[in-house]
Amino acid sequence: MKSKEVAEFITQWLRAYSEQSGQHGFIIGISGGVDSAVTSTLCALTGKKVILLSMPIRQTEAEYTRAKNHINDLKLRFENVSSYEIDLTSTFTSFEEKMPFSLEENHLSMANARARLRMTTLYAVGQANGCLVAGTGNKIEDFGIGFFTKYGDGGVDLNPIADLTKTDVWAVAREIGVIQEIIDAKPTDGLWADGRSDEDQIGASYPELEWAMAFSGDETNLSEREKEVLVIYRKLHRANRHKMQEIPVCAIPKDLLS
Secondary structure (H helix, E strand, C coil), rough: CCCCCCCCCCHHHHHHHHHCCCCCCEECCCCCCHHHHHHHHHHHHCCCCCEEEECCCCCCHHHHHHHHHHHHHHHHHCCCCEEEEEECCHHHHHHCCCCCCCCCHHHHHHHHHHHHHHHHHHHHHHHCEEEEEEECCCCHHHHHCCCCCCCCCCCCCCCCCCCCCHHHHHHHHHHCCHHHHHHHHHCCCCCCCCCHHHHHHHHHCHHHHHHHHHHCCCCCCHHHHHHHHHHHHHHHHHHHHHHCCCCCCCCCCHHHCC
């Protein structure tokens, strides 16, 4: 991949989209991961207004520190970048207390609620500042296994890196100067207090998933691990297809509406 040319192409696309939208710039939630770091840096390179939002909810110290270090680095490099930190832990705790079900038995429901609370915050701050919410999902997450929260981190105005695999994202990160500690960190969605990685949750690495997404042909000569990865990929793709398709609409026959 031509990392420099790809970064320049995305930057130009972002700049043009911002100007056509009539908005002032972009707002991005910063997690401490490489996807949000690359997205925010590309947005900063447009010269448009960029707001970085840190929204910790019982974050691990490592996630929080990486996010803070990236924000500080980008603000030093770009005059058009500003930031806010909005600690949502107490808000999320209040939300938990209102839930009519066992929190212990519904961990995934509450993990997704964290992402949806952050989405609401991004849109509130973004609208107040005339900024588009920039998504941070990569190709594997958004179109391969649906590894995102519907109406959470999937609720955005545009997504500049959704046509890049995770390997591509890492290559662009190195090209545009993302800090090394973020490039080296294990990918995580930041929705769990124990800091579990994406690979821990999925059962396969991003390079393995990229292989599975591109695979077609005879499976008879595959290794046992390759067969296992294909099963993981296909299972998640089927289960999360609803996230990757348009919302179903019940089309009423015209004769019933007349």
